[in-house]
Amino acid sequence: MKNDTPAAVHPLAVFAATLDWQDVPVPVRRRTEDLLVDWFGSVLAGQGARPVRSIADFALAQGPEAGPCEVLGHARGSAPMAAAMANAAASHVAEQDDVHNGSVFHPAAVVFAPALAVAQQRGASGSDFLAACVAGYEVGIRVGEFLGRSHYRVFHTTATAGTLAAAAAVGRLLRLTPLQMQHAFGSAGTQSAGLWEFLATGADSKQLHTAHAATAGLMAACLAQDGFTGAADIFTGARGLAAGMSTDADPSRLVDGLGTRWATAETSFKWHASCRHTHPAADALLQLMQAHKLQAQDIAEVTCHVHQGALDVLGPVVSPVTVHQSKFSMGTVLALVARFGHAGLGEFDAGFLAPETVALRERVTMVLDAEVDAAYPRRWIGKVTLRTTDGRVLQGRVDEPKGDPGNTLSREEITAKALRLAAYGSPALPADAAAAAVERLWGIEQQPRVGWLLG
Amino acid sequence: MKNDTPAAVHPLAVFAATLDWQDVPVPVRRRTEDLLVDWFGSVLAGQGARPVRSIADFALAQGPEAGPCEVLGHARGSAPMAAAMANAAASHVAEQDDVHNGSVFHPAAVVFAPALAVAQQRGASGSDFLAACVAGYEVGIRVGEFLGRSHYRVFHTTATAGTLAAAAAVGRLLRLTPLQMQHAFGSAGTQSAGLWEFLATGADSKQLHTAHAATAGLMAACLAQDGFTGAADIFTGARGLAAGMSTDADPSRLVDGLGTRWATAETSFKWHASCRHTHPAADALLQLMQAHKLQAQDIAEVTCHVHQGALDVLGPVVSPVTVHQSKFSMGTVLALVARFGHAGLGEFDAGFLAPETVALRERVTMVLDAEVDAAYPRRWIGKVTLRTTDGRVLQGRVDEPKGDPGNTLSREEITAKALRLAAYGSPALPADAAAAAVERLWGIEQQPRVGWLLG
Structure with a gap:
């Protein structure tokens, strides 16, 4: 824990800011790699979908023509915001990305894309990138659990809690202090949005939701690094998230088993390509x-x-x-x-x-x-x-x-699923390139710098 | 009205998509120019503030190094998203920008920045730009009135209704069809966010709120132009804005006097530099x-x-x-x-x-x-x-x-206020440059293409 931590900083912010890869139990580390490979397949499957293309085209038009952050499926890089926006939009459309049951929250869709963009920009190590992703999972899942079922009836939890998850992952990569992390949570939470109304007509909003959560959280963390402040109690304050968007919020869930209960490892893989x-x-x-x-x-x-x-x-x-x-x-x-x-x-x-x-x-x-x-x-x-x-x-x-933790997928099943998903993309990645990329990804923990996933 | 309008398209979307400058009564046109000049002063006063600088630095780092859209106070251009983000962040910090009493909504802060960016990108005429801004004002104010006082108790209406206002203004500039405008409303509304919690510790979120509303609405309109769909009934649907974020929403306010009552002209100027x-x-x-x-x-x-x-x-x-x-x-x-x-x-x-x-x-x-x-x-x-x-x-x-409509400011007072605000900025604009810019701005209706406001 850094020295500047006032006693009043929320334990969840302290946890996210100070999580080290060595703190993460080995089985959870392996599961994090499983989730990353599984996400990679989902992005490749989704990147050619029409709504995803719309978001990616917009994102790329807003960013520089080149940059350190890989836009998967586009063979080009851009700034963190554009890459995170495009990759997050692609994460969820195939409905094959992971889900945490207790929070009804899809962590991969909002955590990996912003973390990858910032890791590539900063040249973070593989283990640092993975630790940041664990921070994102642990925070996002607990925020989802906190917001409860009343929230989920109207709000898409992946979209709303997703801003916090993205902020935690990016904030951890940026080495925010606990107090800065709390400010990032404030800035992320005040951008929390995403309504289920789009389901009534089957509109494209789901892909906008993941893109929005990823970029809002990324922005919140970057601003906090620059001294920008956010609400100190965005969760339970009188005009915070619970007050505005939940009637059954449970603050104890925000800190449930921090550092001992690993929500990351409770996350389920989706076997069927459906809700x-x-x-x-x-x-x-x-x-x-x-x-x-x-x-x-x-x-x-x-x-x-x-x-x-x-x-x-x-x-x-x-x-x-x-x-x-x-x-x-x-x-x-x-x-x-x-x-x-x-x-x-x-x-x-x-x-x-x-x-x-x-x-x-x-x-x-x-x-x-x-x-x-x-x-x-x-x-x-x-x-x-x-x-x-x-x-x-x-x-x-x-x-x-x-796909649930007690009935999970083997690494062979995860690899096979990712390669099926990669082959499904439009344009499809050549089979040997996909296989090589997945193979490299299994070894990311040892990489001194996170490179482009498609080389 | 375009031919593709299904009967079910919301009248507010039809109005925003089809509003022509000739439809706007002359006194309302003049008031729109007043509001624009007043906003210009607020941006110049605000662009050097620390939280605004943080957002502008982030925005400029995410965008291309040059572009058609002016970032006021930075003597450079970028893509629409970056310019809208920076300029909207600067609009509200001096607490001198306009306000509509009935909706407790600050339209200038979220309408002019995204509309200006897209007008400059597209080379829109001055009158087209002004008409788009009126569409933004009329929509945003009505959405704020619709969401009601229960909403305002927890949510910052300028932030939430602001996404819709920005989408309406940009959508009008992009010549969206009424159906596309409705999709833009869906995509904007599902990004509506902004909690008052930051006030408890005087955090910087207000500037993030206007930046977020401006960019979320801009993105929603651009996506709609590309065929991206949004909720058909984001306002009153079972899982829409009212369901999630209000207990006293009044749908009649969304269409109150459309085309006859000009909410733009009901907007007040702020005389004191305070809430x-x-x-x-x-x-x-x-x-x-x-x-x-x-x-x-x-x-x-x-x-x-x-x-x-x-x-x-x-x-x-x-x-x-x-x-x-x-x-x-x-x-x-x-x-x-x-x-x-x-x-x-x-x-x-x-x-x-x-x-x-x-x-x-x-x-x-x-x-x-x-x-x-x-x-x-x-x-x-x-x-x-x-x-x-x-x-x-x-x-x-x-x-x-x-500053209220029945006790409004003269053009001389508006000019003087804008020049005081420009002189307050850091770095301050030279007085002659500010005076020349304000003078040009008063004539914007006649400009065949909206150029850079600071030349």
């Missing part, structure tokens, strides 16, 4: 179909027993017309899982509007389930009731969907 | 002192009868330690007015901590007044009770503080 709220039911359906050797045509009806958040986010999506919307359609996801055993990017693109998919989609409903809702968001239980065409009624259940 | 909430009482005190020929040393005690918003914003500021904080101290403002007859930038700098000021400050209190509170925010009534050292108790009252 995480669909995964528990998808896995429960898969489990049932495998156990009973069912085919898609055996399904007469599926009832998903879900938590309220799933109804809120997925409920409005009844007749998806774009592939992105269809990733928020429980019926579409279950139909693809039933037909292909997996709802990956390829399955969505080829099949989300196929007559067989639509027919199955129409036979899927959701109902609120008290047990599932009570366990959420700490545990995402999947429960489905399936009626077969020959009249059987079967109950499926998973307590931990694939 | 607007102090002005009614300051003018009431002045009126009383002039009527009774009182000097500062005749004052034993002043009680200000104020609206709740004044207590909320000014109440926490009891012992200001910086000149910026002192502009939110009712006692300081009244003390300067009593001593010098005016609380301008020079009076604050020289006198905010003078023993005579502090002694008077301590004899000023505020109490909630039912009549003043009921009239607010439509009318900002000033009422004070003054007890003199010889025991008299006097009542002072003004129904419209100086």
